[in-house]
Amino acid sequence: xxxxxxxxxxxxxxxxxxxxxxxxxxxxxxxxxxxxxxxxxxxxxxxxxxxxxxxxxxxxxxxxxxxxxxxxxxxxxxxxxxxxxxxxxxxxxxxxxxxxxxxxxxxxxxxxxxxxxxxxxxxxxxxxxxxxxxxxxxxxxxxxxxxxxxxxxxxxxxxxxxxxxxxxxxxxxxxxxxxxxxxxxxxxxxxxxxxxxxxxxxxxxxxxxxxxxxxxxxxxxxxxxxxxxxxxxxxxxxxxxxxxxxxxxxxxxxxxxxxxxxxxxxxxxxxxxxxxxxxxxxxxxxxxxxxxxxxxxxxxxxxxxxxxxxxxxxxxxxxxxxxxxxxxxxxxxxxxxxxxxxxxxxxxxxxxxxxxxxxxxxxxxxxxxxxxxxxxxxxxxxxxxxxxxxxxxxxxxxxxxxxxxxxxxxxxxxxxxxxxxxxxxxxxxxxxxxxxxxxxxxxxxxxxxxxxxxxxxxxxxxxxxxxxxxxxxxxxxxxxxxxxxxxxxxxxxxxxxxxxxxxxxxxxxxxxxxxxxxxxxxxxxxxxxxxxxxxxxxxxxxxxxxxxxxxxxxxxxxxxxxxxxxxxxxxxxxxxxxxxxxxxxxxxxxxxxxxxxxxxxxxxxxxxxxxxxxxxxxxxxxxxxxxxxxxxxxxxxxxx
Numbered sequence: 001x002x003x004x005x006x007x008x009x010x011x012x013x014x015x016x017x018x019x020x021x022x023x024x025x026x027x028x029x030x031x032x033x034x035x036x037x038x039x040x041x042x043x044x045x046x047x048x049x050x051x052x053x054x055x056x057x058x059x060x061x062x063x064x065x066x067x068x069x070x071x072x073x074x075x076x077x078x079x080x081x082x083x084x085x086x087x088x089x090x091x092x093x094x095x096x097x098x099x100x101x102x103x104x105x106x107x108x109x110x111x112x113x114x115x116x117x118x119x120x121x122x123x124x125x126x127x128x129x130x131x132x133x134x135x136x137x138x139x140x141x142x143x144x145x146x147x148x149x150x151x152x153x154x155x156x157x158x159x160x161x162x163x164x165x166x167x168x169x170x171x172x173x174x175x176x177x178x179x180x181x182x183x184x185x186x187x188x189x190x191x192x193x194x195x196x197x198x199x200x201x202x203x204x205x206x207x208x209x210x211x212x213x214x215x216x217x218x219x220x221x222x223x224x225x226x227x228x229x230x231x232x233x234x235x236x237x238x239x240x241x242x243x244x245x246x247x248x249x250x251x252x253x254x255x256x257x258x259x260x261x262x263x264x265x266x267x268x269x270x271x272x273x274x275x276x277x278x279x280x281x282x283x284x285x286x287x288x289x290x291x292x293x294x295x296x297x298x299x300x301x302x303x304x305x306x307x308x309x310x311x312x313x314x315x316x317x318x319x320x321x322x323x324x325x326x327x328x329x330x331x332x333x334x335x336x337x338x339x340x341x342x343x344x345x346x347x348x349x350x351x352x353x354x355x356x357x358x359x360x361x362x363x364x365x366x367x368x369x370x371x372x373x374x375x376x377x378x379x380x381x382x383x384x385x386x387x388x389x390x391x392x393x394x395x396x397x398x399x400x401x402x403x404x405x406x407x408x409x410x411x412x413x414x415x416x417x418x419x420x421x422x423x424x425x426x427x428x429x430x431x432x433x434x435x436x437x438x439x440x441x442x443x444x445x446x447x448x449x450x451x452x453x454x455x456x457x458x459x460x461x462x463x464x465x466x467x468x469x470x471x472x473x474x475x476x477x478x479x480x481x482x483x484x485x486x487x488x489x490x491x492x493x494x495x496x497x498x499x500x501x502x503x504x505x506x507x508x509x510x511x512x513x514x515x516x517x518x519x520x521x522x523x524x525x526x527x528x529x530x531x532x533x534x535x536x537x538x539x540x541x542x543x544x545x546x547x548x549x550x551x552x553x554x555x556x557x558x559x560x561x562x563x564x565x566x567x568x569x570x571x572x573x574x575x576x577x578x579x580x581x582x583x584x585x586x587x588x589x590x591x592x593x594x595x596x597x598x599x600x601x602x603x604x605x606x607x608x609x610x611x612x613x614x615x616x617x618x619x620x621x622x623x624x625x626x627x628x629x630x631x632x633x634x635x636x637x638x639x640x
Contacts, residue, residue, distance in 0.1 A: 035336045038343060039162065042124070046116040050163075053112035054171040060105035061175040065183055065317060067098045068310040072187075075306030109168065117163035121156055128152050128342065136351040137439040138378075146229025151345060154224065155338035162335025169328050173321035180317030188303055191311050194290050195318045198282045202322045206329055209275050214333040216271060220264045221337060227257045272330060283323045290315050351459065365465045365547040366415040366450050367578030369436065374409045374445035376435060377402035405431045406601045409445070413594065418579040420589030422619070423598035429582045431601075433550050436580070437466055464489065467546030469570070471553040473537030475528070480510055480536060481517040487540035496543060504539035504569045506532065538569045549579040553588075586623045595619070 043050060074091055132148060185192035234241065234250050241250050291312060298308040406428045413419045421429040435442050438459045447454040454462070467487070475483050484500055485492045497517065501507040509532060513519040521527055521536075528536065541549070551570060583589050590609045597605035597612070597619045605617045612619040 035340050035343070039159075039167075039335070039339055042120055043116070043163075046119055049112050050116045053109045053116065053168055056105040056109040056112065057168065057172045058175040058179070060102045060109065061172070061179050061317070063098045063102040063105065065179050065314060067095065068313040069183070070094050070098065071313065072304075072306035072310040075309055076304045080305060113164050113168045117160045120163055121160040124159065124342070125152070125156055128156065128345065131346055131350065134350040135348055137434070139348055141378075144225070144229045146232040147225040148345070149232065150221075150225040150228045151341050155221065155341045158334050158338035159342065162332070162339070166328060166331045166335050169324075169331070173324060173328065176317045177321040180314040184311055184314050184318065187307050187311055188297070191290055191294055191297070194293055195286065195315050197289065198286045199322060202279060202282055202325060205275070205278065206325045209271065209329060213268065213271050213330055214337060216264070216268045217330070217334050218337045220261070220268055221341065223257070223261045223264050227254075227261050230254055230257050279323055279325070283319045287315060287319055367413075367547045368415050368450050369413040369548070369578060370446070370448040371409050371411050371432070372446040372448065374406060374435065374442050374447055375404065376406040376431060376440065376442045377404040378440065404601060406435075406442075409603055411594065411596055411603070411606060413578055415578055416576055417593040418574065418581060418591070420581040420583060420592035420595045421598060422583055422586070422589050422595060422622070424584075426600075427598040428601040429598055430552065433468075433552070433580055433582065436548070436550070437468075438462055465546055466548045466550060467541040467544045468550045468552065469534070469537050469541050469573075473533050475521045475533055475536060477521060479518050479520055483521055483536055484539045484543060487544035489544070492543060500539040500543040503542050503572050504535045506535035506539055509535075535569060538573055542573055547577060549574060549577045550582070551579065552582045553584060586626055
């Protein structure tokens with residue numbers, strides 16, 4: 001079983017490369033116990049540096065408090081009594097020196113805290129990105145892209161701010177309070193006790209406030225993720241939006257989500273607006289109590305003027321932590337909530353792509369495939385689970401029931417043969433290929449590859465041996481050269497890329513572009529035509545040189561001339577390879593060595609074209625319908 005372990009030490013940041021060292025821990029078990037513990041464990045490798053930052057906080061607070069003791073000495077011994085006047089220059093240097101020391105420790109605190117926070121979030125981002133790529137297809141079926149983006153960006157940044165500001169802020173508040181309170185007590189016990197008279201009330205209110213604000217912030221973050229999802233879907237589907245003139249509808253949908261975020265944000269702000277004035281009143285009252293009592297004690301001669309001034313200065317170091325407790329609570333709650341949201345993803349089990357009994361020789365895979373009474377069902381998606389029964393009154397248990405998409409599928413493909421999968425949308429064609437690639441695992445029956453149970457073969461080994469040409473191929477926003485080379489999974493030469501492009505009948509087209517193979521492909525290949533994208537995808541698969549090939553309706557969305565070019569490239573690609581052809585048209589599957597006709601997850605017919613065309617059944621019905629349509633089209637063209 002795959003382990004959810006987080007690499008703790010990374011080096012080589014200067015070139016953007018990461019080296020994961022052996023030290024690791026099970027983050028899933030850590031975060032399920034306590035988020036604070038998880039944040040502590042995340043600091044492994046940086047704790048000494050962060051300790052230095054905390055020590056700098058304490059030393060800076062000490063230097064700040066020492067300034068008031070020096071002030072007491074100057075007022076009581078030098079200014080009031082006129083003694084030690086010759087020490088004034090040195091005392092002035094003492095003030096400057098303490099200020100410089102406070103500034104130095106403040107600098108060290110900032111740089112060490114920043115180094116810790118940036119280092120932790122660097123490896124957290126790297127790990128999270130790697131982890132998301134290794135999660136199963138089942139997880140990605142349920143997850144929303146916009147929410148994943150939100151958690152990998154804004155939530156990770158909130159974790160960074162926790163280490164950079166909030167955790168160090170806790171140390172600063174604690175240091176200031178302890179040092180200043182203990183020094184006030186040393187100077188005068190009565191004023192020391194008065195300086196914390198409202199502290200129990202502030203702590204109680206802060207505790208109650210923390211519980212409410214954490215829930216409010218979590219709801220706010222969830223809505224922000226929902227808003228990101230809406231924005232991401234709109235941007236990816238902008239062509240569809242414009243084509244159907246649905247801008248107003250999309251704007252209304254966005255405004256609804258944005259308004260909900262506004263309402264939740266307003267609620268969060270209202271909580272802060274209540275806490276801050278309340279704490280200000282309490283802290284202000286405490287300051288007045290100490291100042292008034294101290295002034296009366298000074299006039300009665302119970303304390304000196306210097307002592308009074310020193311205590312008044314240090315009272316700020318006691319009251320400031322109390323006053324900032326609310327702000328810190330809000331920020332800490334954000335860090336804890338965001339860490340929990342990130343940890344929820346990390347807690348998901350990875351797809352284990354390496355374990356299993358590797359084939360004796362990867363390069364010697366023959367490509368013999370046997371499906372033996374295979375059945376497969378999938379779990380309904382998260383959206384289905386959120387709306388049980390689709391409003392028809394059915395309960396949650398029925399919404400979570402497994403949905404069978406393949407039932408008792410059996411067929412045999414010999415090495416080098418082509419098998420065609422024909423059927424209507426939703427008949428199970430793609431599900432068969434998904435099982436072959438182990439995107440999902442079947443529940444019943446057996447799938448045998450070269451005499452070995454498919455589930456015994458590591459997913460990585462398996463997928464390196466299978467190439468896919470999809471109906472709508474995905475191209476990255478990189479150069480054409482990079483997109484073709486992507487399939488190899490290794491360093492390739494320019495000659496290999498050109499050879500693959502020539503075999504895919506796209507080389508001359510690429511050379512017609514001003515920048516040739518360096519031409520940048522827009523997002524999802526938008527700068528290329530459908531046929532060009534398809535042939536680049538074929539070149540990418542050719543360079544991979546797989547033993548098993550999957551063609552997922554690869555010519556259904558292009559014109560006739562382009563289809564002829566693509567089919568010629570596919571013929572070269574299919575040579576000496578076991579090939580699965582997914583299609584809706586009879587013409588695409590007629591030359592296959594074996595044809596499976598599927599309907600509602602079952603094989604209703606199988607055989608070769610010449611035999612199936614003679615049988616009563618779905619295959620002949622499809623053939624007759626498509627032949628009639630082609631005849632009508634040809635007749636209309638002739639009449640035109």
